[in-house]
Amino acid sequence: MRTIDPAKHAARRQHIVNAACDLFATQGFERTTTAQICKAAGMSSGNVFHYFPNKRAIFIALLQDDKSEKTERLAAATAGADPWAALLDVVRFLAAPAAEPLAPPLVMEAMLQAHRDPELAELLSQDNTDEHTVITELLTKAAAAGQIDPDLDPGHAASWVMALIASMYTSAATEPSFDPAGQLPTLLLILERFLRGASQERRTGGAPPREANASAAAR
Structure with missing residues (x-):
């Protein structure tokens, strides 16, 4: 043999x-x-x-080519001491392949085939669940540590984080001028404003810029 x-x-x-x-x-x-x-x-x-x-x-x-690496990175993120830094690392990791020429069209094709293939749909759903679980856990820890707005529902916020990451792939696949690598800093800034804005205000005791400008105009 x-x-x-x-x-x-x-x-x-x-x-x-x-x-x-x-x-x-x-x-x-x-x-x-x-x-x-x-x-x-x-x-x-x-x-x-x-x-x-x-x-x-x-x-x-x-589609499962990076499964082991993703599992390791997500596990390392949840074990980290700084949940906010770990969250940003996860976002960068999940969004980075959007800058590769073949990744966005493959993601779109996988979504198309999932509608025809229940087993494939289940695999993709499990991947999404794994990512959502980790992001939710990091957001929960970050809220407890005072790093993000504690009024946000971690599960709902995680869904929006994942939606923003997904938009990197759909935009790259459908808009020739879209530059995923160039847009990544904007994505991180959006998350910063969305997740940390209210907690920053509480820590500094100040009003958001728009409110502050409105107060100044009234005076």
Whole structure:
């Protein structure tokens, strides 16, 4: 019986996934054929199907490519001593791939396919749940530490944080002029104003700039 080298097996699977990535991103799942994947990977169909049972399995493996890294980063964030800094790190981590040329169209394609594939929909839903749980926990800790507005509902606020991150991908996929990397500082500033504004006011005892200007005008 031939012994399988786990490292070599994993490398071959990754090679196939990488070869399929550009095809799925530029052509979509439906228009990409197994023959095209085999050609891009430089492998026969028999060899490709030794590692993946079908095209769908390759697509799912591509979407789950960063699963272990994401799990580690989210776990590290919740274990950190500074929840606000950890939250910003999570936002940067989740938003950063939007600047990669292939990531936004792949995300859009995954959303499209999820409507047709219940198992894929469940995988994406679980990923969203994991992210939402961690962000909610960090917001809860940050509120307890006086770092953000304690009147915000952590779960609701987490949903808005995730919506802003998602908008980076949809904008990058649909607006050619949109620059995700250039827009990331604006996203972080929006979160700063949204999450910390009221807590900053309480700490300083001052009014927000708009209110302060209105008071000055009245005088």
